[in-house]
Structure formats: structure tokens, C-alpha cells
Amino acid sequence: MRMEIRNLSKAYGSVKALDDFNAVLEEGIYGVLGPNGAGKSTLINILTDNVRRDRGEILLDGQEVLQMGAEYRKTIGYMPQEQVFYPQFTLLEFMKYMALVKGLDCKDKAVRMQMEELLDELHLADVAKRKLGGFSGGMKRRAVLAQALLGNPGIIILDEPTAGLDPKERIAMRNLISRLAENRIVILATHIASDIECIADRVLLIKNGKLIKNENPFTLLDEVRGHIRRIYCKREDLAAYQKRYRMSNCIQTKDGLTLHVIDPEYEGDKMVDATLEDVYLYYFEGMTAQDHPSSE
Secondary structure (H helix, E strand, O other), X not given: OOEEEEEEEEEEOOEEEEEEEEEEEOOEEEEEEOOOOOXXXXXXXHHOOOXXXXXXXXXXXXXXXXXXXXXXXXXXXXXXXXXXXXXXXXXXXXXXXXXXXXXXXXXXXXXXXXXXXXXXXXXXXXXXXXXXXXXXXXXXXXXXXXXXXXXXXXXXEEEOOOOOOOHHXXXXXXXXXXXXXXXXXXXXXXXXXXXXXXXXXXXXXXXXXXXXXXXXXXXHHHHHHOOEEEEEEXXXXXXXXXXHOEEEEEEEEOOEEEEEEEOOOOOXXXXXXXXXXXXXXXXXXXXXXXXXXXXO
């Protein structure tokens, strides 16, 4: 499966939400990373056929998706950021309802078996008959993911899938997403760098509607490594360093603090291991998209 996005553009009045966005997606996990307002949600809404583009093309295996219509939508599994439920539905009723929305026959044995398998895989089988209104945040996120996987779609689109989850649930969700990627295109949009650091095959950085980077994570980490300082300071000096530098991490030690700061002018001899949070700060804090031309 191959998706080609060509010159995709969308404006709301004078604001360009997407500006000549180009990317080629094949099987694997694509982390779409950017600050709030970067254009991630607009991209997702266009890819899920919820918003009309102003210009550009989206080709799936060479065919324009607008011409594919319902056949294209059948290939999409969408996990939205906002959790919209009927609280009086049980989880099983919700799954059956979403299956009907997707045009699946709930009386079909294969469909029923897939529901059971998904609920088991997502550790929800024991609450299948409980009402959604009593679910925890983590259970609701897993329920939304379960419905996205109904029908075995080839493209999975996840909008902030770990929003509201505690650290344990976030790790479990990331591990699950990694397992889902086999033979699928998985698009994971977030502004939380750590969500994609361990699982993304490629990272797309979006700022002000423009794609400024499309690289594998290791390339991005190599690009910023020479601009990161590790600084040791006393606790009382922290405020001064925060005013001077963009800080990606601060670790307390028995002797004081260890700081990870981003300094675009720094080319130190000692290489410091970078994280995607460092990449995020380097490209999104205080820099313009023109400073970093798009790469594909």
C-alpha cells in the first residue's frame, strides 16, 4: 500500500492550515509531530475525508481518493482525539454500532470473531457488557482504538492516542501501536515527542502548515546532537539558565541539577545524546519554517 500526498493545501480565511504539503507513505509508522496549530488536525481531517482540501492530490496506490469514495473510507481506521460516546451504551453495543456505521454485518461470524479478538487484544473483554459512562480514561482510549481497527483497515490514523493516559497506560498504548503497524500505514499525530520516539519509522515535522522535515528519527537526532549542551548547575542558578537557554530536560541530582539545553550556535566537542524532545525544541521554538526547508 502506498499513499502519495501532493501539494496539499487548506486555508481558513487568511490562515494557511496546510501549505503545499507533500509526503509519500508506505507500510510503517509515521509520527506527525508539531506544536498546537501546526496543521496536524487539518491534515488528519483531510485524510479521513472530513474536510475538503483547497488544492492538491491524495493518491492511494495511484488512484485519487476522492474518486474512490466509500471504498477509500473503508481502508481508514480513525481514532479521534475527542472521545464521543453514548454513555448508556455497553462496550459491546458501541462496537456493534460502529460496525454498522462502517457497513459491516454484525451477524457475520468473521465480524463477531474480530470484535472478540480486538476486545481481548486490548484487555477489554472482561468489561464488554459494562456501560461506557463508567469507563476510565484509559479504557475509553482503548475502546476508541478497538473501533478504529474494525474491518481490518489498511490505514490507521491516530490523533493524540495517549492523551489523558497515565505513564503505564501510555507505554502500553505505544507498544500496541507498534504491533499494529505490520502490513499497515499508521499515522500518529501528536505534540508529545516521547510518544513516537521509540516506535516511529519516520517523523514528519509540521510547522505553520508546512512540512519542514520528513526523516527517520535517527537522522533527526544526528542533526541536532551538535547543538545540545549538558550543563551542571546549582538549584539557585536554574532561573538564570532558563532565561538564557531553551531547556528540554532538568534532572535533580544530589549535587545539584543536570540540564539539557538547546543552543543552535553551540558546536561543542563533546557530543550529547539527543532525544526527540530536543529535536522538537530545536525546530519549533523560536525558529521559522523557512530556516529548515522541507525534505522528503
